[in-house]
Amino acid sequence: MSQISDRRPDLDWIRVGAFFLLILYHVGMFYVPWDFHVKSPHPVEAIEPLMLLTNPWRLTLLFLVSGAATRFMADKMTAGGLAGARLWRLLPPLIFAMLVIVPPQSFYEIVEQAPQLAEPFWSFYAKYVTASGHWCDADGCLITPTWNHMWFVAYLLVYSLVLALVLKMARAPVTRLGDWLADSLRGWGLLVWPVLLLAVFRLVLAPIFDVTHALVDDWYNHAVSLSAFLFGFLTARSLSMRDEFVRLRWPALTLALVAWAAFAAYAWQYRADDAHPPEALRQLMRVVYAVDQWCAIAAILGFGGKHLTRGGPVLTYLTLGVFPFYIVHQTVIIVVGHHLARVGLNQALEAAILIATTFAACFLTYEVVRRVPILRPLFGLKRQSAVRSAPASLPPAAA
Numbered sequence: 001m002s003q004i005s006d007r008r009p010d011l012d013w014i015r016v017g018a019f020f021l022l023i024l025y026h027v028g029m030f031y032v033p034w035d036f037h038v039k040s041p042h043p044v045e046a047i048e049p050l051m052l053l054t055n056p057w058r059l060t061l062l063f064l065v066s067g068a069a070t071r072f073m074a075d076k077m078t079a080g081g082l083a084g085a086r087l088w089r090l091l092p093p094l095i096f097a098m099l100v101i102v103p104p105q106s107f108y109e110i111v112e113q114a115p116q117l118a119e120p121f122w123s124f125y126a127k128y129v130t131a132s133g134h135w136c137d138a139d140g141c142l143i144t145p146t147w148n149h150m151w152f153v154a155y156l157l158v159y160s161l162v163l164a165l166v167l168k169m170a171r172a173p174v175t176r177l178g179d180w181l182a183d184s185l186r187g188w189g190l191l192v193w194p195v196l197l198l199a200v201f202r203l204v205l206a207p208i209f210d211v212t213h214a215l216v217d218d219w220y221n222h223a224v225s226l227s228a229f230l231f232g233f234l235t236a237r238s239l240s241m242r243d244e245f246v247r248l249r250w251p252a253l254t255l256a257l258v259a260w261a262a263f264a265a266y267a268w269q270y271r272a273d274d275a276h277p278p279e280a281l282r283q284l285m286r287v288v289y290a291v292d293q294w295c296a297i298a299a300i301l302g303f304g305g306k307h308l309t310r311g312g313p314v315l316t317y318l319t320l321g322v323f324p325f326y327i328v329h330q331t332v333i334i335v336v337g338h339h340l341a342r343v344g345l346n347q348a349l350e351a352a353i354l355i356a357t358t359f360a361a362c363f364l365t366y367e368v369v370r371r372v373p374i375l376r377p378l379f380g381l382k383r384q385s386a387v388r389s390a391p392a393s394l395p396p397a398a399a
Contacts (some may be wrong), residue, residue, distance in 0.1 A: 004238070011304070012279075014308065015319070019325060019326055022062075025055075025058060026149070027351065027355050027358065028051050030334075031043060032045075032047055038109060038334050056260075062152065063228040064297065066156055067232025067234075068232035070086075070163065071233045071234075074164075077363070078168075079171065082164045093150075093377075094154055097327050102145070103145075103332065106128060107124050109142065109334075114135060117135050128145060131143070149178075149329065151214075152326075157217065163229075180235075181234050182235050182241045183240070191298055192245050195293075198224065201220060203286050246305045248302055248331075252299040259295065260296070324370075324379040325366065336357050
């Protein structure tokens with residue numbers, strides 16, 4: 001089976017685009033009526049269908065692309081080296097974010113949702129880091145320290161360590177499994193079989209296990225995210241798999257859009273908290289959700305494989321920058337959004353300022369961090385010496 005020997009610029013571009021969409025999605029979470037840490041005082045129901053354009057697949061795609069990046073790392077080192085590289089790349093940013101970046105999110109969550117429990121930030125912080133806040137209301141308690149949006153990094157770290165252990169025991173069978181998967185998923189099977197797997201997860205596991213991001217009890221989320229991570233790892237080097245996605249890109253896009261329209265209409269019709277859709281319709285929509293979830297990913301991989309074939313300095317810059325972007329973006333959205341909402345601006349102008357400020361803060365953070373050696377590992381960047389020693393054509397593997 002023919003294999004791709006170098007890094008794939010299409011996957012790097014897709015990863016960058018997915019993280020940028022994630023930033024826009026979290027800005028949307030400030031305005032949509034769904035639960036979030038802080039909220040606009042003027043929620044906008046009309047953007048719910050727009051939010052559902054990426055909701056089913058955005059993080060699943062990121063786990064898939066992260067699995068592919070891990071494959072390119074794993075093929076250059078031992079299993080122990082992979083485990084050590086992922087620990088050094090992911091654990092310091094996770095701990096740093098939980099202690100420094102995330103606390104303002106919890107602080108403003110209390111200010112908005114439980115103002116009777118609010119206190120000055122430094123008093124709050126002392127309780128935050130010692131898990132002694134006892135911030136509870138009728139909906140439960142705020143447990144700290146917490147990772148909030150950094151759950152993705154925590155899960156990616158755990159998946160990488162488990163994978164490293166498996167590779168240490170059975171690297172050759174894992175490689176053969178990837179070859180078999182790439183050979184087996186051909187034609188419409190590349191769309192049908194993953195959709196069926198995701199539909200089973202959604203029909204069987206989703207009703208039992210809510211998505212908690214708490215690692216230990218998040219079994220539906222693990223089933224989807226770990227499967228995507230492993231799929232990306234197993235098939236990252238397959239030229240035939242990439243070509244199949246390219247060939248199926250238009251049917252996949254069509255199915256994804258039809259499924260999105262159907263699910264968005266269903267979600268809009270039954271958006272009230274006390275809505276009770278017929279059980280048969282609920283089950284059908286779980287399958288439709290799975291169609292949207294995988295076909296959107298397949299379409300993105302197909303169009304990316306067709307058109308995003310060149311790298312270059314812009315891609316290298318953004319590939320290295322998206323991890324710092326991810327670390328800081330949600331805190332910026334929450335802090336700036338909370339204060340902007342009290343200015344009384346036109347909401348469209350307010351949203352534009354929030355988006356522009358978030359991206360500006362992300363780029364500024366990256367520009368500062370990449371120049372300060374002590375900060376680089378705290379934001380997931382390699383040491384300067386390691387970057388200088390890497391080949392120019394092979395940017396360090398993405399998170």
